[in-house]
Amino acid sequence: MTTATLGVEHFSETHWKSLRYFNLYRFVVASLLFTSALLYPSAFPFLSPNQSLQHLGLASAYLLSTALAVILAYRHRQHATMQLTASVLVDVLVMTLLIHVGGGLGSGLGSMLLVTLAGAGLVGQGRLVLFYAAMATLAVLFEHSYRALQDAVDVAGFFHAGLFSAGFFAVAVSARLLARRVIANEALALQRGVDLKNQTVISQRVIEEMQDGVVVLRRDGRVRQSNPRARQLLALDSSREDLLAEYSPELALGFVEWCRSGGEEVVLVRIPGSGMQLRARFAPTASSESDVLVFLEDLGRLQEQAQQLKLAALGRLTANIAHEIRNPLSAISHAGELLREERRGEMYERLLRIMLDNTKRLERIVSDVLELGRRDRTYxxxxxxxxxxxxxxxxxxxxxxxxxxxxxxxxxxxxxxxxxxxxxxxxxxxxxxxxxxxxxxxxxxxxxxxxxxxxxxxxxxxxxxxxxxxxxxxxxxxxxxxxxxxxxxxxxxxxxxxxxxxxxxxxxxxxxxxxxxxxxxxxxxxxxx
Missing domain, CATH: 3.30.565.10 (Histidine kinase-like ATPase, C-terminal domain)
Known part of the structure; x- marks a missing residue:
């Protein structure tokens, strides 16, 4: 696919590769024509000795032009459209001259133009394909008209030339439509590949950043893949596909039980390598090898999250305690101290002492609860x-x-x-x-x-x-x-x-x-x- 931006032509790598293959094909054809004209002139029985020399000279010039086109396609990655147009025009000229030397379209060399136009349709762009077909048509009609002026008019020959001309346009347009479909499919496949790569990168990053461990197990209990969190929880060696039993016999036993029953039970295990207590859940996959996913959760982290929720609720509770209980306690304690100044007998003193002692006890409880509400502030x-x-x-x-x-x-x-x-x-x-x-x-x-x-x-x-x-x-x-x-x-x-x-x-x-x-x-x- 070619586009023009600010007058600068951009030719995709696929088109450059196609152009190089097209020129290599032309070089091979030119080499065969040159070799045949030089070593086996009898391969063209319709040529006279004088025409054989003309054919040799034309094949030599064609070989040089195709060699130059190959070199330019590999070394000079600019002006691709001009290179393709020049190559097609050279082919049209050379093939038309060979047709003329060979005695017209009856020599069979006209079919070479069909291949050239098909290749140009696959590599070229837009309306230039029609231009190439038109140039080939004009060249063939001009050659046949020149031949008719030299000899008697051959109506059947003109009909033959017309069919070839129609074939030129048909081949060029068909090749162009096929190329457009291939280019569209290639672009779609490329975009899908980019999307898949991006999705894979995102999924990989999500798995790596997960707080839960993810392990992919073979049916024989070997660890196929694991994310960093799982390797930390199980103390896994990521460079080997070891048996799960080597890292956690309890988890391996739970996996065997799950394979036997196929249930959805949660397994609680303690890992010897890390000393952590984990909650494991097994899930089957639709992979070709029926791998099993193991999701690992750190119970310590879950307990910590529950603790945070508890602390939040405790904070609200302590705020209410400070407002609803501490102030009345202070009033009661102060009133008790004032009553202690009065001396009204032993029973009065004992009851007052009980009241003040329990008031202090409640004050200590409130102070302890308030201090507990501030336990998350650690330095x-x-x-x-x-x-x-x-x-x-x-x-x-x-x-x-x-x-x-x-x-x-x-x-x-x-x-x-x-x-x-x-x-x-x-x-x-x-x-x-x-x-x-x-x-x-x-x-x-x-x-x-x-x-x-x-x-x-x-x-x-x-x-x-x-x-x-x-x-x-x-x-x-x-x-x-x-x-x-x-x-x-x-x-x-x-x-x-x-x-x-x-x-x-x-x-x-x-x-x-x-x-x-x-x-x-x-x-x-x-x-x-």
Whole structure:
């Protein structure tokens, strides 16, 4: 397809290739004509010896012109229409002269013009194809008219020439229409290819950016393809098609069960390589090899999203609590303090003390809930436990008016924790308060131990007391909100401590089952973000 923009001709690569093939065809024909005229003049019995020399000279000139056309088509990628027109006109001239030398259209050389016009129709553009057919028609009619002037008029010869002329136009127009259809189909295929490539790029980018893992499995359980998230979740090696069982036996077993039953059950698995708990869903595909898609979701991320929703609801709740409860509590507390100044007997004093104690308890609950609503505001930093823990423990013991030897501190290893400093103060305060409340409150009743964790960058902080420990039936409820075994407790201390740990990327759990309670906080020593 050719277009003109600002007078500059643009010829597509396909047309240039077609033009080169067309000129190569002409060069081959010219070579055969030259070889035949030079070595086998008897191949043209209708030629006289004098005409054989003329034929040789004409074939030589034709060979040189076609060789020049081939060179120009390969080296000079400009003025393609002019190159094609010159080639067609040369062919028309040479073939007409050969027809004349050979004794007219009866020599059979007229059919060569049909091939030339067909090639020009495939390569050329627009109305130039009709121009080429018209030039060939004029040349043939002129040659036959010149022959009729030299000899007697041959009416049948003119009829023969007319049929050839009609054939010239028919071949040229048909070739042009065929070329237009081919060009349109080529353009459509090219556009479809571009669209498909763009869609593939977009789909690939979407799959790569997905927060869920996508794995393509063969029916034999081998991993054919996977996106980056899936390779991260399963700790896959993208360069190999390994068996899924090598990375997750549980997931491979779930795949086998799915292949057997064909259901839509969701499989919950824990991956040994990454330590993550995943939710897997299998889906068949319509591929020729019946591959299976596996969609993997990180339950930790889902729980985090649920936690965010919970925090949003909690934020609205705490706002209402601050307005609806805290102000009346302040009024009640203030009124109680004023009534305490009056001395009306022992019963009056006892009832007033109960009222004020419960007012303070409600105030602590409100304060804890309000603090919990701000747990998503974390500013993590690396806390040096060797410097921070002694100061915090000393400050807490002074505040509670306890001897300095009640809490024993042990430090080893890195002794650094990535944590929000204010959150760390509150978590440690809650853990110390819980431990002291259930301990014997003698020297060494509470032991705080900071040591390295199992991983290289992990740190563990243990708060251990010498109390009776946590009963087996209470262990699974110990971190639930408003669960308490102390009559003056709010039931929010351990719950808030765990929530703050999760907000800082740490884990708080009840460790061990021996006498006394051992609360272990595990966090990172580096990598604060």
């Amino acid at each position: 993590r930093e690396v806390i040096n436990l060797r410097e921070t823990l002694p100061l915090l423990i000393e400050e807490y013991l002074v505040k509670e008016k306890l001897p300095a030897d009640v809490v024993h501190l042990e430090l080893s290893g890195v002794a650094a924790l990535c944590f929000d400093r204010s959150h760390f103060h509150q978590v440690l305060g809650n853990l110390l308060g819980n431990a002291l409340r259930h301990s014997q409150r003698i020297a060494g009743s509470v032991c705080v131990v900071a040591c390295d964790g199992k991983a290289d960058t992990q740190v563990e902080l243990h708060v251990i007391d010498d109390g009776e420990g946590v009963a087996a039936e209470q262990r699974e409820h110990i971190f639930e909100p408003f669960f308490t075994t102390h009559h003056r407790g709010t039931g929010l201390g351990l719950y808030i401590a765990r929530e703050l740990c999760e907000a800082n990327g740490a884990l708080l759990e009840l460790h061990g089952a021996g006498p006394g309670a051992d609360f272990r906080m595990s966090g990172r020593a580096t990598g604060c973000q």
